[in-house]
Amino acid sequence: MSEETYRADPALSYSTLARYEREGFNNLDKLFDRLETPSLTFGSAVDSIITGGQEEFDERFMVAEFPSTPDSITKMVKSLFSQYGDSYRSLITIPDDAIIKETEYQSYQMNWKPETRAKVIKERGADYYNLLFIAGSKTILDTQTYQDVCNAVRALKESKSTQFYFAEDNPFEPDIERFYQLKFKGEFNGVKYRNMADLIIVNHKEKWVKPVDLKTSSHTEWDFYKSFVDWRYDIQARLYWAIIRQNMDKDEYFKDFKLLDYDFIVVNRRTLTPLVWTCPFTQALGTLTFGEGGHIKYRSPFEIGEELHYYLSSRPKVPMGISETGPNDLKKWLNTI
Numbered sequence: 001m002s003e004e005t006y007r008a009d010p011a012l013s014y015s016t017l018a019r020y021e022r023e024g025f026n027n028l029d030k031l032f033d034r035l036e037t038p039s040l041t042f043g044s045a046v047d048s049i050i051t052g053g054q055e056e057f058d059e060r061f062m063v064a065e066f067p068s069t070p071d072s073i074t075k076m077v078k079s080l081f082s083q084y085g086d087s088y089r090s091l092i093t094i095p096d097d098a099i100i101k102e103t104e105y106q107s108y109q110m111n112w113k114p115e116t117r118a119k120v121i122k123e124r125g126a127d128y129y130n131l132l133f134i135a136g137s138k139t140i141l142d143t144q145t146y147q148d149v150c151n152a153v154r155a156l157k158e159s160k161s162t163q164f165y166f167a168e169d170n171p172f173e174p175d176i177e178r179f180y181q182l183k184f185k186g187e188f189n190g191v192k193y194r195n196m197a198d199l200i201i202v203n204h205k206e207k208w209v210k211p212v213d214l215k216t217s218s219h220t221e222w223d224f225y226k227s228f229v230d231w232r233y234d235i236q237a238r239l240y241w242a243i244i245r246q247n248m249d250k251d252e253y254f255k256d257f258k259l260l261d262y263d264f265i266v267v268n269r270r271t272l273t274p275l276v277w278t279c280p281f282t283q284a285l286g287t288l289t290f291g292e293g294g295h296i297k298y299r300s301p302f303e304i305g306e307e308l309h310y311y312l313s314s315r316p317k318v319p320m321g322i323s324e325t326g327p328n329d330l331k332k333w334l335n336t337i
Helices: 003-008 014-023 025-030 038-060 071-084 096-105 114-135 143-158 221-230 233-249 301-314 330-334
Strands: 061-063 139-141 176-188 191-203 208-216 263-267 275-278 288-290 296-298
Touching: 003 191, 014 025, 014 233, 014 301, 025 301, 038 061, 038 139, 038 143, 038 176, 038 191, 038 208, 061 114, 061 143, 071 096, 071 114, 096 114, 114 139, 139 143, 143 263, 176 233, 191 233, 191 301, 208 233, 221 233, 221 263, 221 275, 233 301
Parallel strands: 061 139, 208 263
Antiparallel strands: 176 191, 191 208, 263 275, 288 296
């Protein structure tokens, strides 16, 4: 299936589970809102070249030089374009009231007069709005970001630690195959899940499969464990491994292959020192405990998935364990912190 079809599938994904685990019951209605940040865009561009090649990158991105625009204004201009792009060919022609409403929604410079906010957005965002027209469905990258993307791709392909992972398949080594962006679906305890693996390496001779995920990080490569905590990549590793294993078990050829632990490959756009991090608890079940004194506890992705599935299908007014009609025990809930 295409990536668009995959993204539209209602089955639960790692990103949904991780966002729910970070933000909790209070943000159920925002779980499926699209997140768009410069860091995510950079990561998508690197992924696109590594996993799909330059042709895929050219289909998804447009490189252009434009005046430096603060991220806050860029975000508003994108939103305005999505709302009014079919009606207004330039930002200047959009009514001030509409722009003021957007600044209020995004809490932009609320200490300024409304007309001042509209004036600044039009002045500083006009060129970017015009570029959005030219780009159409493509994402715009400035030339410096594109150069950083190319540098990261080059580092990943040339570094001794990662060059094997992203090498071209060698006709003289037919037993080794690399597959990018394979999509899988799985079902556990009645809950449906999906995943798209960045890279899967297959050794047909030795009968093993190595799943790999590529990360671009704001942390240096040697501090990747901090990103691992921030973004709950433990959920991704365990969920993806289980889904892939389930599919392999159903396949006559791959059922006898060993599925190895997940490897995370990380690169930082400034330090450009790609490193490989193996997740040795990829196949672990239940709750995991880490940190001094065991203060870091990671629930199983399937425990999270079943809980989230219940909330999304039943839509209760309060979280599980909270009583709407009787008293709630403070001591019990304080001990969960």
